[in-house]
Amino acid sequence: MKITKGTKIGVTSMDDTKIWSNGLYQNAYHLANILSAAGYDCDMITESKEISENKFLEKEIVLLTDDNLGDYDIIFEVVHTLRDSTVPKFKAKGGIVAGIQYGNEFMIDVMADSIYRPEKPPRVNKQDRDAVLMSPHFDFSQQAISIMYDLDVKVCPYIWSPKFLVMHEKEEELRFDPEKEMKSIAVMESNLYFVKTCHIPMLAIEHVYRENPELFEYAYIVGSKILEPSKGFIRFANLLNVKKDKKMFFEPRYRFPFLIKRGYSDVIVSHQHYNALNYLQLEAMYLGKPFVHNSHYFKDNGYYYHDFNAKDAAAQIKNAFENHKNVFEEKMEKDREKVYEYHPDNPKNIEGYAELVEWLLEKRAKENKKSKLFIQGKQKGSAKAKKPRRKLL
Known part of the structure; x- marks a missing residue:
């Protein structure tokens, strides 16, 4: 499919010191590879200096700072969410923030924790994000998540590769x-x-x-x-x-x-x-x-x-x-x-994520156009209000 060339994407990531402790770390690596294979300029990123000093296998992990924040068009929150102070800065530069739920957020973080772990800090409020993507096996909660965060929620391909399974074993x-x-x-x-x-x-x-x-x-x-x-x-x-x-x-x-x-x-x-x-x-x-x-x-x-x-x-x-x-x-x-069917090299999965990236870019373009028309409308209305009335003879 046709993609928007020059689009730069960041995927929040962990280094490879804890590959087996959480499947999200593998997800982030595979997603970065898929987006690169689709033709986008994609980095694994973090706001932690400690994590950025390590790698994820062959991939560098870029430290996200105020200086390079504007280089990115889209940031996918996979392993960790952006800091509260980072999101408005990034969006002010025209950036798009989308959370990806590779975990069962509604059943675990919303329902179970509120009942069984009331002392646990609440999840980050995603209402200031632009969209949420979720794995297909969580689509039962798609409408619930959409209402809760007042956001569009799309289903993304589930991805897995035997790479890590056989990495250290024959x-x-x-x-x-x-x-x-x-x-x-x-x-x-x-x-x-x-x-x-x-x-x-x-x-x-x-x-x-x-x-x-x-x-x-x-x-x-x-x-x-x-x-x-x-x-x-x-x-x-x-x-x-x-x-x-x-x-x-x-x-x-x-x-x-x-x-x-x-x-x-x-x-x-x-x-x-x-x-x-x-x-x-x-x-x-x-x-x-x-x-x-x-x-x-x-x-x-x-x-x-x-x-x-x-x-x-x-x-x-x-x-x-x-x-x-x-x-x-x-x-x-x-x-x-x-x-x-779930392999990162499967063209259907590469195309599936490319379609979601293009949807996010198109969504932002429509919002910007709507906002511009709204501002222009207000300016015209203001100009009309200041126009002197003709005197009646």
């Missing part, structure tokens, strides 16, 4: 091995909010254990250490025979490659609620790993169960253990085709 060492005995289950939800928790997977594992106790040896509930202080969670876990029989273990968060190489994740079981696109799904699909999930985006991939149906999830766990070795090549080929 891909063949991570890929599913049909010669290896399958004996473990891993649940890898963050358990930070109710949108991604281990409860349904634990119940599914319990049901499998009751019906087929010999099917697996161990189940690792990764990321559950954070729940140890919860008496409610302990009471819930103590209901399960698989836990009583010391077949289920509760672990802190680990990187996916770490778990694979240690044999802790022969079958992966996931559950999400209003958070249907996640890196874990795409990582598992890319590597040909048996992945039991409830994401409607991947109904034809992995081992799908609907919603909160724990018994259906259990049936899919059994299916994965018994049949995946026979079908993994066919499944992996199909899964990788699906994964490419």
Whole structure:
């Protein structure tokens, strides 16, 4: 598509010292590459001097200052928002500020935090921004966010690449091995909010254990250490025979490659609620790993169960253990085709972001024209008011 040449864009970013701590950091890197591939002049930027002294892989991170603020036409807030004092300065120079929601802002920051974490500082008010972009799996909140911030909200492409997954590991060492005995289950939800928790997977594992106790040896509930202080969670876990029989273990968060190489994740079981696109799904699909999930985006991939149906999830766990070795090549080929839909190099994603950039530029041009006409109208009205009246004879 035709783009506005010479458009300079900044993407707020983090350095590469914490690549695995938050998916937003990878998002910012991929977005900068996509915008560059589309033909725009794009920088990863920050207002932190400390961050700017590092890089994100091969990319410099530009320190945003009053001196270079006017160089940018658009700033996308991805990893962090701009300082309160920066936004009016940038907009006064004709700049466009758009927030990008790669995280589940409405369910987490608006609903959950207001109820469960009332002491947490409120999110930045985006009403002084120009627009909000959001990942497609959050489009259920599109109208709500639009009303809340009184802004136009558009859906942007979801992006993921295996680059970071295999950056420090040999891909063949991570890929599913049909010669290896399958004996473990891993649940890898963050358990930070109710949108991604281990409860349904634990119940599914319990049901499998009751019906087929010999099917697996161990189940690792990764990321559950954070729940140890919860008496409610302990009471819930103590209901399960698989836990009583010391077949289920509760672990802190680990990187996916770490778990694979240690044999802790022969079958992966996931559950999400209003958070249907996640890196874990795409990582598992890319590597040909048996992945039991409830994401409607991947109904034809992995081992799908609907919603909160724990018994259906259990049936899919059994299916994965018994049949995946026979079908993994066919499944992996199909899964990788699906994964490419979200790849930063996919022309559809590059064009999708280019269309959003051009929409923002056109939106600003229309607003400027409307503002100019309004000012001209006021000036004409003022001139007419000062014109002396003709005397009547």
